Amino acid sequence: MLALGGLTRRFGDVQALDGLSFSVAPGRICGFLGPNGAGKTTAMRIVMGVTTPDAGEVAWRGAPVTDAVRRRFGYMPEERGLYAKMRVRDQLVYLARLHGLNRAEAGRRADRWIEEVGLAERAGDRVLELSQGNQQRVQLAAALVHDPELLVLDEPFAGLDPLGVDRMSALLREGAATGAAVVFSSHQLDLVEDLCDDVAIVHRGRAVLRGPVAELKRRGRRRVVVELAQADPGLGPAAAALAGVEPVAATDRSVTVELEPMADDRQLVELAMARGRLVRFAEVTPRLSELFRQAVGSR
């Protein structure tokens, strides 16, 4: 379990982190979300020991993170970078050895990950000879080459084509399936919603929403969509007149309402059937993007 506890960090006049706390469990994928400038990169750099916090601490398995522990973490920074003139395999072997593997083991892992990201024929090429997409694959292999216990990825999906997104998603799932804790930042909320077990939404240096995606979506008031076969502009106002029912969205043929716990949804069905032919009456769960906007918009 990776636990960030009360991290603060100030750069000049900017309070980048202001008491950020959240945790990432082994075997789970955590989406780290937030508007630009919310403090995501700073938090990840602190986890990786690249920057130090002014206050707060980072713990792994209940103990503060030391250099030796951190060598078992894998990191893909926002600013991608590799040695341009170094050959792909040499580069991965070097990075694996920096993570503490011996030469032979580093070689084996490098070969395996080159295979895994589909660059077997390019292992002897210099990085600068590869396409942008292939360089991204090397970058990912560099983060994974020592089979880390914790994987920290800053915007891993930025700049990937749809196939690249699929491959990256599969690799992250694979990593979590083997027991690694995975945390990554992203602005692609639909992707995060499909891929992540948990999310932490950060705004102005604090976590404003965190927890399992499924649970967050269940939380709050029930939502129901009511749809008629024909247009009915009066449907929304009529529904609003019912006790404990509050319309949140409408089209010309439908209305989405939030129900308070005491509201009686049979009244809503009867109302709809009285106004026309009812084609849909369904409970809906909010999209992650809605939760995100609620979490960061109102503050």
Next chain:
Amino acid sequence: MRPAAAVRLVAGRELTERVRQRSFRISTLLVAAGLVAAVVLPRVLAGGGDEALTLGVLPDVPAELDGAATAAARALDVTLELTPTPDLAAGEAALRAGDLDALVAPGEVVLSGPLASDDPLAGVVRVVASALGTARAVAASGLDPDAARRLLAAEPAPERVLDTAADEDPDPSDEPVLFIGVGLLYIALLSYGGLVGTAVVEEKASRVVEVLVATVRPHQLLAGKIVGAAAVALLQLVLVATPALLVVGATGTELPSGSAGTIASLVLWFVLGFAFYATAYAASASLVSRVEEVQNAIFPVTALVVVTYLAVFGVTSSPDGALARTLALFPPTAPLVMPARAALGHPGPWEVPLAVGLSVLATYGLVRLAGRIYVGAVLRFGSRARLRDVLVRAGRDRR
């Protein structure tokens, strides 16, 4: 992983990657070829022309004179050719035509013109003339021919140098060794300084540094860079010098021989000087984030190297003066000035150890400072970092 292992790993990458580069191979080949040419060309061009003398010898000159002339020529380091000449008239004609440098007759030595005192021919002629005079005197004294021959072929008496005199005055043969050594260090500092700077900035420029500082500490990275660059420098020096030394060995050219003390002092200061300046180059280069800016960033250090080199020449005229004493102790100038002062002057017994101690101390301080600058500057991309900002930031980010 122990810190030493991390440093070794970084240094190892530095060495392998640099040696694999085509530019390394090309520059090594070019310089090696240049050095071989520098050894071979003077001999080829000289070709025994200028320094070879041709003496005409008339038939009735005693044969023992040949030996005296040859010995004199060897002492003066010139090649001597003795040409039998039938008579005086033919000899004088050859002398006028420039085919002979001098003509040896039974009673005289004939020259085409007056000789300068430093002309090697003058030395040979003096010996031959004196031997000729002796031969005549011996013949006139009526000694038996065997005794006369032994007399003329006598070996010169050996020379003896007083040991005390050698101790008090530095060995003059140290001077060429000193200047070669100081010159080599100067060239190494200038050429490999840029290399250290580039190696440090390379990782900032490619942004790979963020992955690296997540696994190794910045000062380990920095130390690895410096050790790696030193290894590259050493390897290249060996590769470049070996062919030239082999040629020297094969052709039997004599190298200037210095005393063991001067050579040991040069090696010591080579190591100390390289460590000090490589660290200074690394620290100043880490302030910028693009390879094109490296030369600007390291300029102050380069200028210091040049000034130090010029200071050596100011010191050689009075190696025991106040300026020489000061510069030989001051860490930035000591690596070049102290060997000169030690070889040419008379430093007190405490001066060399003090200079070494100061130099080690200064390098250690510089490594610490460079580490701080590196930590503070290494994650600042874009514009050149200001030294003050960097040190403030380093205080916060130091791990």
